[in-house]
Amino acid sequence: MTSSPPRTLPGPGPSSSTASPLPASSSNPPAADLDIPTPTSIEVLIRVRPLLTHESDASTRAASSIISTLEDNQTVAINHPAKQLQCKYDYSFPPSCAQSDIYSRVSQCATALANGFNATIFAYGQTGSGKTHTMFGPDGYDVRRTSYGGPNHAVLNESAGVIPRSIVQIFKELNRKDLGIVSTTVYVSFVQVYNEQLYDMLRDPRRSSSLEIHEEPGVGIYVSGLSEYAVRNAGDCLALVKLGEENRAIRETHMNTASSRSHSLFQIVVEQTRIEDGAEGERVLKSKFNLVDLAGSEKWDTKKDRKFETEQIEELTNINLSLYTLGRCIAALSKNGKALEKDPDAILGHVPYRESKLTRLLQDSLGGNSKTVLIATLSPASDCLDETISTLRFADRAHSVMTFVKLNEKRPVDHALVQRLQSEVARLRALLKDGGQVAEATVTGIVSTPINDSGPALQAALEKIIALQTENNKLRKRLGMPELPVGNSLPGTAVSPRLSTPQRHAPGKFAIVGGGNSSAAEALRNLGTMHSPQSSEETKGQLIEMRTSHERVTAIMTDLERVTSRFFTFDIEEEELKDSVLKLMRLFKKEKKSYSEMFQRIDGATAGGGSGSKNKRSKKSNKLATTAPSFESPAAANMSGPPSTFKKDNTSPFGSSSPSRTVGGGTEEAATIDSFTSGGLTVASSVGVAYRIRERGAADKMKAAPSTLSPQRSAHKAMARTGGASVDGGSGWIQTEEDEEAKLRKELKAAKARMKKQTEMQEWLEKKEEKALKQMEEEEEARKQYQKEQKEKDKQFRNRAKKQKRKLEKYYQKLRQEMGALGVEQGEAAILENGMLEGDKSLDESHDQGYGSSSFNDGFDDGAGF
Numbered sequence: 001m002t003s004s005p006p007r008t009l010p011g012p013g014p015s016s017s018t019a020s021p022l023p024a025s026s027s028n029p030p031a032a033d034l035d036i037p038t039p040t041s042i043e044v045l046i047r048v049r050p051l052l053t054h055e056s057d058a059s060t061r062a063a064s065s066i067i068s069t070l071e072d073n074q075t076v077a078i079n080h081p082a083k084q085l086q087c088k089y090d091y092s093f094p095p096s097c098a099q100s101d102i103y104s105r106v107s108q109c110a111t112a113l114a115n116g117f118n119a120t121i122f123a124y125g126q127t128g129s130g131k132t133h134t135m136f137g138p139d140g141y142d143v144r145r146t147s148y149g150g151p152n153h154a155v156l157n158e159s160a161g162v163i164p165r166s167i168v169q170i171f172k173e174l175n176r177k178d179l180g181i182v183s184t185t186v187y188v189s190f191v192q193v194y195n196e197q198l199y200d201m202l203r204d205p206r207r208s209s210s211l212e213i214h215e216e217p218g219v220g221i222y223v224s225g226l227s228e229y230a231v232r233n234a235g236d237c238l239a240l241v242k243l244g245e246e247n248r249a250i251r252e253t254h255m256n257t258a259s260s261r262s263h264s265l266f267q268i269v270v271e272q273t274r275i276e277d278g279a280e281g282e283r284v285l286k287s288k289f290n291l292v293d294l295a296g297s298e299k300w301d302t303k304k305d306r307k308f309e310t311e312q313i314e315e316l317t318n319i320n321l322s323l324y325t326l327g328r329c330i331a332a333l334s335k336n337g338k339a340l341e342k343d344p345d346a347i348l349g350h351v352p353y354r355e356s357k358l359t360r361l362l363q364d365s366l367g368g369n370s371k372t373v374l375i376a377t378l379s380p381a382s383d384c385l386d387e388t389i390s391t392l393r394f395a396d397r398a399h400s401v402m403t404f405v406k407l408n409e410k411r412p413v414d415h416a417l418v419q420r421l422q423s424e425v426a427r428l429r430a431l432l433k434d435g436g437q438v439a440e441a442t443v444t445g446i447v448s449t450p451i452n453d454s455g456p457a458l459q460a461a462l463e464k465i466i467a468l469q470t471e472n473n474k475l476r477k478r479l480g481m482p483e484l485p486v487g488n489s490l491p492g493t494a495v496s497p498r499l500s501t502p503q504r505h506a507p508g509k510f511a512i513v514g515g516g517n518s519s520a521a522e523a524l525r526n527l528g529t530m531h532s533p534q535s536s537e538e539t540k541g542q543l544i545e546m547r548t549s550h551e552r553v554t555a556i557m558t559d560l561e562r563v564t565s566r567f568f569t570f571d572i573e574e575e576e577l578k579d580s581v582l583k584l585m586r587l588f589k590k591e592k593k594s595y596s597e598m599f600q601r602i603d604g605a606t607a608g609g610g611s612g613s614k615n616k617r618s619k620k621s622n623k624l625a626t627t628a629p630s631f632e633s634p635a636a637a638n639m640s641g642p643p644s645t646f647k648k649d650n651t652s653p654f655g656s657s658s659p660s661r662t663v664g665g666g667t668e669e670a671a672t673i674d675s676f677t678s679g680g681l682t683v684a685s686s687v688g689v690a691y692r693i694r695e696r697g698a699a700d701k702m703k704a705a706p707s708t709l710s711p712q713r714s715a716h717k718a719m720a721r722t723g724g725a726s727v728d729g730g731s732g733w734i735q736t737e738e739d740e741e742a743k744l745r746k747e748l749k750a751a752k753a754r755m756k757k758q759t760e761m762q763e764w765l766e767k768k769e770e771k772a773l774k775q776m777e778e779e780e781e782a783r784k785q786y787q788k789e790q791k792e793k794d795k796q797f798r799n800r801a802k803k804q805k806r807k808l809e810k811y812y813q814k815l816r817q818e819m820g821a822l823g824v825e826q827g828e829a830a831i832l833e834n835g836m837l838e839g840d841k842s843l844d845e846s847h848d849q850g851y852g853s854s855s856f857n858d859g860f861d862d863g864a865g866f
C-alpha cells in the first residue's frame with residue numbers, strides 16, 4: 001500500500017514563489033510593467049520551537065512534544081492521541097533550525113524594500129511560542145550587538161532575529177554601487193498597540209499619550225504624532241530597536257516570563273533617488289517595511305485564573321479581541337482572494353479593518369500594496385494542542401490572502417517648478433478674485449484696449465506715463481540729448497490723457513505689473529494685446545469664464561475635503577469615499593481640460609499679432625499652468641519637503657562620531673547616510689538620532705488650536721465657565737473637593753462599565769472558542785466515522801476479492817486439467833494463468849490506493865468551522 005501525499009489545508013493561493021513580483025536580490029527591478037500591481041499570496045512560514053524545560057518538567061506541566069516537520073520542509077505533523085494531522089505550508093522549520101535559516105527565507109523583503117517595494121513580515125502565534133525570539137532574538141539578547149566589524153563587513157551574531165538582520169541587510173543593499181543611488185533617507189518608527197491604544201515606543205515609555213491612525217490618498221495608513229527617526233546607519237537603527245524594546249509593555253504570565261502585552265510595529269521607510277546607467281532622468285523611490293511582533297493569543301480560564309488583576313484582564317481581552325478581528329480580516333480577505341481567483345471581476349466582501357487598531361494599522365500589509373510574509377510560531381507542547389491548531393488554521397487562511405505589490409516610484413520633485421506653479425496659482429487666484437478690474441489695473445499701459453471701458457485706473461496710468469515722458473525729456477535736454485515725442489510716441493496716435501479710440505501698439509511696450517513668467521500674467525498680457533475691436537468684451541468674457549472655472553475648482557476641492565473628513569469621522573465607509581473621490585476627480589479633470597482650452601484660446605487669439613519669441617514663451621507658460629495640481633497630502637508634502645539641516649546630538653550610544661559616508665556613492669569605510677532631508681521638525685533624540693513628527697493635514701492643526709491657548713485665556717475661559725470662581729494657578733482647572741469626588745465617581749463608574757464589558761467580551765470569546773472546538777470535535781468524529789466506514793467497505797471488498805480469487809483458481813485448475821487433456825504445453829498454461837491473475841492483482845492495488853492509509857490526511861475539511 002502506498003500512502004498519499006500530505007494534504008494542504010484548504011484553499012491555498014498560488015504559490016508565492018511563482019507569483020512573487022520581487023526582483024532577484026542581485027539585480028535592479030526592471031522599470032517596465034512595475035506600475036501594474038502584481039497579485040501575490042501571503043507567504044506562510046511555520047516555526048516550531050524546541051520544548052522548553054518548564055514545559056516538560058513533571059512537577060509543572062509534564063508536557064511532551066507532539067509536533068514534527070517532515071522532510072519536504074513544508075509539512076507540519078501533529079501527533080497527539082486526540083488529534084493526528086498533517087498540513088502543508090510554504091515552508092516549515094523544525095525546532096532545531098537556526099535564526100539564520102529563518103532569515104534566509106525572508107531576506108527577500110529587505111531586498112525588495114531597497115528596490116522600492118513595500119514589504120511586511122509579521123509573527124503570529126500563541127503566547128510563549130517564540131514570536132519575539134524570532135523577530136528580535138532570545139531573552140536578554142542585545143540587538144545592538146547584531147553585527148561585528150562594521151555594517152559593510154558585518155559578521156552577524158547567530159542569535160540575531162529577523163529585525164536586526166533585516167536592518168544590517170538594508171544598509172548593505174543601500175550601499176551597493178551598482179544601483180545608481182544618489183541620495184537616500186531612511187526613517188524608522190516604532191509603535192505599539194496596547195489595550196487598543198497606539199503609543200510611540202521611542203518617545204513615550206510611560207504610554208502617556210495615545211496616537212491616532214489616519215489614511216490619506218497617496219500616503220496610505222499612518223500614525224499621526226508618531227516620531228520618525230532619520231537614521232544614518234545600521235547602528236542608529238539598532239539602537240532605536242533596543243530603546244523601543246525597553247519601552248514595550250511586558251508582563252510575566254504563566255506561559256512566558258516576559259510576555260509581550262502589546263503588538264509592536266517597527267517601520268523602516270526608505271526614500272531614495274537613483275540615476276541609473278542608460279536611463280533618462282532620476283527615479284525617486286519610496287518604500288516601507290513593516291516588521292510586526294504580535295502579542296500572543298492566550299486562553300483565559302475563568303475557573304482557574306481567578307487571581308488575574310483587572311489590568312491583566314483588560315490586556316488579555318484586548319489582545320484576544322484584536323487577534324480575533326485580525327482572524328476575521330484574514331478570513332474575509334481569504335474569501336475575497338478565492339473569489340478573485342475564480343472571477344477577476346468578482347464583487348469583494350467587506351473586510352472589518354476598522355474594528356481594531358491592529359488591523360487598521362496592518363491594513364496596507366494585509367490586503368494592499370505589500371509583499372507580506374507571515375511567520376506562525378508554534379510550541380510543540382502537548383498541552384498547547386488547541387492553540388496550535390488555531391494557529392495552523394490562521395496560517396492556512398493567510399496563505400490564500402492576496403496582496404498587490406507594485407513599485408513605489410514617484411516623479412522627482414522639481415522644487416523650482418513647484419515654486420513657479422505656486423506663485424502662478426497665487427497670482428491666478430488674485431486675478432480671478434478681482435476679476436476684470438484687476439485685469440485693467442494690472443495691465444496698465446496697454447492702450448490698445450478700448451479706453452472707454454477701461455476705467456480710472458488705466459486713465460491714471462496713462463497720465464503717469466505722460467508725466468514720466470515729460471520728466472524724461474527734461475533730463476535729456478539737460479544732458480544735451482534730443483527730446484522724444486510725448487504722448488504721441490506710439491505710431492499713428494496722439495496719446496492724450498483721455499484716449500477715446502482703440503489703438504494698436506507693438507506688444508511689450510508697456511510693462512505688466514508684477515510680470516514674471518507665469519502663464520496667468522502671460523494670458524492677461526495676451527488679453528491686452530488682442531487685435532479685435534471687441535477685445536475688451538472678449539477680455540471681460542474670458543475673465544468671467546476664468547473666475548467661474550476657478551470657483552468650480554474651489555468647490556471641488558471643498559467637496560474633496562468634506563468627503564475625506566467624513567470618512568475619518570466614520571460617517572461613511574471606504575467604498576463611498578472611493579466613489580465620491582473618483583467622481584470629484586472626474587469633475588476636476590473636466591475642469592482642468594476646459595481651463596487648458598481657455599488658455600489655448602487666449603494664446604491663439606494673440607498668435608497673429610505677438611512677436612515670435614513672446615508666443616514661444618506663452619506656450620511654455622501655458623503648459624505649466626495646465627499641469628494638474630498635486631493632491632499630495634500635507635503630510636506627504638512634508639515628507640518630500642525642501643532639505644533642512646540635520647543637527648546631530650553627539651550622545652550616540654556608539655560614541656561621538658559615527659563613520660560617515662554618503663550612501664551609494666562615497667567612501668568605503670562604513671555604511672552611513674550622512675546627507676538626508678527632513679521636512680518636518682528636527683530634534684535630537686536620546687540616542688543621538690534626529691526625528692520628525694508625523695503630522696496630519698491643516699484640518700487637524702486647526703482642531704488642535706484651542707489647546708494652545710495661552711494660560712491667561714484658558715483661565716479666563718474657566719472663570720467664565722464657573723461664574724468667576726478661583727482658578728488654580730492659571731492652568732484653567734479649578735480644584736475643588738466636590739469636583740475631585742465627582743471625577744473619581746465618574747472614573748469608578750467608567751471602570752466598572754469597562755470591566756463588565758470586558759468580562760462579557762471574554763465570555764463571548766470563550767463561548768465562540770468552545771463552539772469552534774465542539775465543531776472541530778464533530779468534524780473529527782465525522783472523519784473517524786468516515787474512515788471506519790471506508791475500512792469496513794475495504795474489508796468487504798477484500799473478502800469478495802478473495803472469494804473471487806478462489807473461484808478463479810478453481811477455474812484455472814479445471815482449465816489446466818482440460819488443457820492437459822487436450823495436449824497444450826504446461827508453459828503456455830502458466831502464462832495464461834499468470835496474465836489473468838496479474839489483472840486481478842492490479843485491481844487489488846488500485847483499491848488499496850483509493851482508500852489510502854494516512855490517518856492524518858482528512859484532518860481538516862474546508863475549515864468552515866473556524
Ligand SMILES: Nc1ncnc2c1ncn2[C@@H]1O[C@H](COP(=O)(O)OP(=O)(O)OP(=O)(O)O)[C@@H](O)[C@H]1O
Nearest residue numbers: 049127128129130131132133139256259260295296
Ligand atoms: N526557537 C527557539 N529556541 C529556543 N528558545 C526559544 C525559541 N523560541 C522561543 N524560545 C524561548 O521561549 C520563550 C518564549 O519566547 P518568546 O518570548 O519569543 O515568545 P512570544 O511568542 O513572543 O510570547 P508572547 O506572545 O507572550 O510575547 C523565551 O524564553 C524564548 O527564549
